[in-house]
Amino acid sequence: MSNRVINILVPIISIIIGLIVGAIVMVVSGYDPVQGYSALWTGIFGDSYSIGNTIRQITPYILAGLAVAFAFRTGLFNIGVEGQLILGWLAAAWVGSAFDLPKIIHLPLALLAAAAAGAFWAFIAGFLKAKFKVHEVIATIMLNYTALYIANAVIKNLSDGGFKTERVHESASLRSPFLRELTDNSSLHYGIIVALLMVIVMWFILEKTTRGYELKAVGFNKHAADYAGMSVNKNIILAMTISGMFAGLGGAMEALGTFGNASIKPGFTGIGFDGIAVALLGANTPLGVVFGASLFGSLKYGALNMPNAAGIPEEIVSIIIALIIFFVASGYIIRVALQKLSKKKEGQ
Amino acid sequence: MGFLEMLYFIIPSAILYATPLIFTAIGGVFSERSGVVNIGLEGLMIVGAFVGIYVNLEYASTFGSATIWMAMLAAFIIGGIFSLLHAVASISFRADQTVSGVAINLLGLAVSVFLVKMIYDKGQTDMIDQTYAINRFAIPYLEDIPFLGPLLFQNVYSTSILAFAVAFGAWFIIYKTPFGLRLRAVGEHPMAADTMGVNVNRMRYIAVVISGALGGLGGAVYAQSIAGNFSHATIAGQGFMAIAAMIFGKWHPIGALGAALFFGVAQTLSVAGSTIPYVQDIPAVYLQILPYVLTILALAGFIGKANAPKASGQPYIKGKR
Numbered sequence: 001m002s003n004r005v006i007n008i009l010v011p012i013i014s015i016i017i018g019l020i021v022g023a024i025v026m027v028v029s030g031y032d033p034v035q036g037y038s039a040l041w042t043g044i045f046g047d048s049y050s051i052g053n054t055i056r057q058i059t060p061y062i063l064a065g066l067a068v069a070f071a072f073r074t075g076l077f078n079i080g081v082e083g084q085l086i087l088g089w090l091a092a093a094w095v096g097s098a099f100d101l102p103k104i105i106h107l108p109l110a111l112l113a114a115a116a117a118g119a120f121w122a123f124i125a126g127f128l129k130a131k132f133k134v135h136e137v138i139a140t141i142m143l144n145y146t147a148l149y150i151a152n153a154v155i156k157n158l159s160d161g162g163f164k165t166e167r168v169h170e171s172a173s174l175r176s177p178f179l180r181e182l183t184d185n186s187s188l189h190y191g192i193i194v195a196l197l198m199v200i201v202m203w204f205i206l207e208k209t210t211r212g213y214e215l216k217a218v219g220f221n222k223h224a225a226d227y228a229g230m231s232v233n234k235n236i237i238l239a240m241t242i243s244g245m246f247a248g249l250g251g252a253m254e255a256l257g258t259f260g261n262a263s264i265k266p267g268f269t270g271i272g273f274d275g276i277a278v279a280l281l282g283a284n285t286p287l288g289v290v291f292g293a294s295l296f297g298s299l300k301y302g303a304l305n306m307p308n309a310a311g312i313p314e315e316i317v318s319i320i321i322a323l324i325i326f327f328v329a330s331g332y333i334i335r336v337a338l339q340k341l342s343k344k345k346e347g348q
Numbered sequence: 349m350g351f352l353e354m355l356y357f358i359i360p361s362a363i364l365y366a367t368p369l370i371f372t373a374i375g376g377v378f379s380e381r382s383g384v385v386n387i388g389l390e391g392l393m394i395v396g397a398f399v400g401i402y403v404n405l406e407y408a409s410t411f412g413s414a415t416i417w418m419a420m421l422a423a424f425i426i427g428g429i430f431s432l433l434h435a436v437a438s439i440s441f442r443a444d445q446t447v448s449g450v451a452i453n454l455l456g457l458a459v460s461v462f463l464v465k466m467i468y469d470k471g472q473t474d475m476i477d478q479t480y481a482i483n484r485f486a487i488p489y490l491e492d493i494p495f496l497g498p499l500l501f502q503n504v505y506s507t508s509i510l511a512f513a514v515a516f517g518a519w520f521i522i523y524k525t526p527f528g529l530r531l532r533a534v535g536e537h538p539m540a541a542d543t544m545g546v547n548v549n550r551m552r553y554i555a556v557v558i559s560g561a562l563g564g565l566g567g568a569v570y571a572q573s574i575a576g577n578f579s580h581a582t583i584a585g586q587g588f589m590a591i592a593a594m595i596f597g598k599w600h601p602i603g604a605l606g607a608a609l610f611f612g613v614a615q616t617l618s619v620a621g622s623t624i625p626y627v628q629d630i631p632a633v634y635l636q637i638l639p640y641v642l643t644i645l646a647l648a649g650f651i652g653k654a655n656a657p658k659a660s661g662q663p664y665i666k667g668k669r
Contacts, residue, residue, distance in 0.1 A: 029466055077446055079387075132648040135656070137387070137446050138595060139647065141588055142640035153633035267584045276450050313465035318458030325451040326433065330441035 010334050011281050014327035015295070022320040026312060035310040040317070043305025044298045050305075052183025055192055056258060058297030060085070062195040063250035064275025065282060065289035066202050067118075067243045071136075072284045073206060074239035075219035080125055080140025081247040082272025083147030084118035086265070088248025090151045091117035092255035093262035094158065096168025106171040111194065111252050118248020119241045121147060126240025130233035136240070144268070152264045164263035174257035189257035196290075198246060203286040205242070215239050247272065274300070277325045296321055352495075354624055358616055360484070360503040365619075366612030368393070368570035370511040372590035373597065373604040374518045375562030380599055381522060382555030383535035383659040387449030388434050389563045390587025391456025395430050396423035396567025398460035401473050401578040408480040415480045420507075420568045427564015428557045430456065435556040439549050442663040453587075461580045472579030482507050482573035507569045511605075514562070518601035531555060535657035538664040548664045566590065592643040599657060611639040 023033035044054050064081050071078035078084075092114035099106060125143060128134040158165050174189040182188075206212040217225040218235045226232050250271060255262055278296055282288025303317035327334070372389050379386040403419040411418045434452050437443040464473060482505055490501040522528035533541040534551045542548050567583055575582045593611055597603025618635035621627040627635075 029462075077444075079446065079450070128644065128648055134644065134647040137385075138591070139644055141387070142592060142644050145585055145588065145640045146637045149633050149636040153631065266581055273450055273454065276447065277454075280447060313462045315458045315462035315465065318454060319462060322451045322455035322458055325447060325454065326437055326443070329443035329447040329451065330437050332443070333441045 006335055006338050007283060009338060010331045011283070011328055013334055014281075014324050014331075017327050018320045018324035021323050022316060025319060026316060031312045031316075032310065036306060036312045036316065039306045039309035039312070040299070040302045042309060043302030046305070047184065048182070049184040049186045050301075052179070052186025052188035054298050054301045056186065056188045057301040058293050059189075059191040059195045059257070060250040060253045060271050061274060061278055061293035061297040061300075062192075062290060063198060063246050063253065064271050065278030065293045066198055066286065067122075067246035067250065067272075068275045068279035069282060069284040069286070069289050070202055070206075070246060071122075071239055071243040072279060073219050074215045074235060075222065076126075076129070076236065076239055076243070077137050078122065078125070078140060078240065078243045078247075079137050079276065080122060080143050080147075080272070081243075081250070081275045082268050082270075083140070083144035084121045084244040084247035085251040085254075085269065085272050086147050086151050087121050088114035088118040088251030089255045090154060090165075090251070090262045091248070092172075092252035093165045093168060096172035096256055097166040097261070099172075100169065101171060103171040106169070107174070107256070110168070110172040110256055111249060114248045114252035114255065115245040116248065118251065119245040122240040122244020122247065123237065126237040129240070130236045144272075148265065148268065151262070155262055155264050165261045167260050168256055172256055173260065174253070175260070187258055189253075191253040191257040194249065195253070198249060199286045199290055202246070202289075206286075211238070247275075250275075274321070277321055280325060280328050356498045356502075357620075358613065358624070359499050361616040361620065362609060362612035363508050364484075364505060364573060364612070365615040366608045367505065367508045367511045367573070368566040368586060369590045369593050369608035369611060370515055370566075370605055371569060372563045372566035372587060373593040373608050374514055374601055375559035375566070376591055376594040377518060377522070377597075377599055377601050377604055378531070378555045378562070379559035380594065380660050381535045381657055382531050382552045383538060383657060383662065383664070384435075384438055384552050384556050385445040385449065385661045386431075386434065386556065386559050386563075387446055387591070388431070388452025388456070388587075389559070389590055390583065390585070391449075391453035392427050392431055392560050392563030393567035393570065393587040393590075394453075394456040394460050394583045396427045396564030397571035397575070397582050398463065398567075398578050399423040399426045399564065400568025400571045401476060402463075402467070404476045404480055404572060405473060408477055413480075416482050416507075416572055419572060420565055423564040423568030424561045425564075427567070428561035430564070431556050431560020432553075434560070435553050438663065439552050439556070442665070445661055445663075457580065460578070464578060473577045475577045476572065481576060482569065505573060507573060511569075515601050515605040522601060532657070534664075535659055538659050542664070542666065552664075563587065563590075589639055592639050595656075596639075596643050596646050598646075598655075614638045 026033040026036050043050060045051060067081045068078055092110045095110040095113040121143060125136050125139040128139050129136045155165055174191045176190050179188045206216060214230045215235050217230060218232050222232045274296055278289055278292035282292035299317045303314040306312045306314050372393055376386055376389055400419040400423045403422045404415055408415045434448050437448040438445040484503045484505050487501045487504055491497045530546045530551055534546060534548050538548045570586055571578055571582055589611055593607040594604050596607035614635050617627050618632045621632060621635060
């Protein structure tokens with residue numbers, strides 16, 4: 001079996017095992033897995049309303065996945081997508097509600113603000129890594145909580161002690177009456193176009209520019225890259241900054257599209273952590289991220305139908321997602337099994 | 349409120365908030381010292397909190413006054429078992445330790461909330477009976493000491509005493525026993541340890557299970573002393589704060605103890621700051637972000653250099669240089 005086939009088989013096998021274990025958990029807990037999975041299916045594809053909302057759910061997942069994947073390609077683990085996304089969310093909501101501008105300026109400005117906020121927050125981690133050798137995993141975890149509390153305090157201030165910002169103006173909104181009508185009043189918005197554009201941007205940076213080549217080179221072997229005359233530190237900072245930009249845009253999707261404001265959060269949104277799963281499943285490639293985001297976004301939204309239609313807590317889907325991450329991460333053992341299997345076949 | 353009353357209020361409360369952090373941070377020290385990064389402590393605390401509350405609610409009538417201890421024991425054991433997933437993935441299957449830890453966090457939360465909904469048919473449990481919660485008491489004679497009495501001995505929690513004992517016990521085990529020497533060797537230079545006949549993977553399995561058990565214990569203590577019930581938001585960042593305490597304490601049990609106590613003060617001030625003179629003028633957000641910012645500064649070398657064990661984060665593959 002060629003390496004390429006194995007690389008594609010590992011995530012597929014992981015998904016299948018995840019779904020099987022999920023079914024076993026349902027049986028053990030006294031639920032009916034057939035009913036559960038059909039409720040999940042209807043929740044995702046049941047009618048145009050569900051499909052619209054599923055796509056809406058996939059949108060921030062694509063951007064969070066891109067953020068994690070982009071950093072991974074330079075050998076960095078950006079576990080701080082969550083914090084960068086929260087700040088992007090806040091920045092977009094603020095720009096969207098504080099100014100009155102024509103749409104052609106206002107909407108791009110709000111998106112830019114979100115990208116800049118996320119990029120700045122990730123830049124801090126990149127800078128600390130490059131200058132002080134602070135491991136980016138720990139730095140970004142700490143920055144996540146810092147971002148959460150700062151965002152909550154700012155929202156409280158902006159709203160004079162309230163718990164959410166004003167609604168973003170129509171001129172900065174991603175919402176679309178056309179998409180709405182098309183999908184039976186779902187909350188689908190134009191954000192999906194932004195997300196798919198960013199998929200192309202990531203592909204272009206990595207595959208078509210010298211800078212992208214350098215970023216990948218640092219990811220493959222930073223000593224070799226250094227020896228070839230590339231500045232490892234500069235590339236680390238740049239990679240984190242671009243990664244944070246994607247994450248910040250993910251927040252803008254929630255601010256300008258789905259919710260239309262930013263509100264005080266008791267805890268994390270979870271999108272940033274799910275982004276790790278998305279990137280991992282998509283093998284850190286732009287196209288892979290689209291597939292990963294589609295799978296996890298669909299599962300997450302479809303799960304909301306499970307308590308009503310099948311009486312099963314929606315957390316079963318989070319269990320399945322966590323298991324899939326375990327299996328993909330443990331890909332080594334699946335690879336060994338696959339190689340043994342294919343050797344046996346050749347021997348016959 | 350006078351200065352002394354202020355201290356008599358802040359210090360016992362800080363110790364209360366620090367206690368779960370101490371257990372979990374010490375767990376983190378064991379795991380990282382053996383070379384396995386455990387980002388999953390948050391998820392392990394969540395599992396521990398759920399198990400603790402479940403045992404407390406269901407078996408309080410059976411165990412009576414021993415309830416909290418049985419609940420903590422159950423969380424200790426289940427936490428250890430749950431962390432085996434992290435151990436198998438990151439030690440035997442050579443998974444990325446950070447990814448596996450993230451999966452533990454997601455899984456811990458999902459399984460716990462799933463079980464709550466299955467058992468209680470709602471998103472959160474009832475409050476535990478206050479008589480079976482972890483309650484404070486006064487230590488006879490010691491409480492009469494001027495100044496120190498009201499500061500340390502009038503409002504004591506038995507779990508806090510246990511936490512101090514665990515911290516000093518961990519220091520003894522890690523620095524004064526052959527087991528501890530092997531543990532540190534495996535985390536610094538696994539190949540050298542292997543050459544000397546230490547079973548690297550076995551040591552790492554033991555360390556990860558200890559960290560899971562202590563993380564579960566920390567969660568059960570938090571749930572029974574501070575939260576009082578279990579919901580998806582009961583443990584919100586305490587696990588990550590424990591990781592911060594471990595780093596701020598420079599991967600040393602006593603350092604982690606000190607850092608956890610310091611973070612306990614910050615948490616007390618951010619929760620109850622509005623009633624304390626001077627502190628009420630500081631916006632709560634500064635106190636909330638303080639532990640995390642300090643940890644970053646410590647790592648950057650502004651507050652003494654914090655260096656992780658050398659081999660932490662890398663799977664050990666026999667025969668590979």
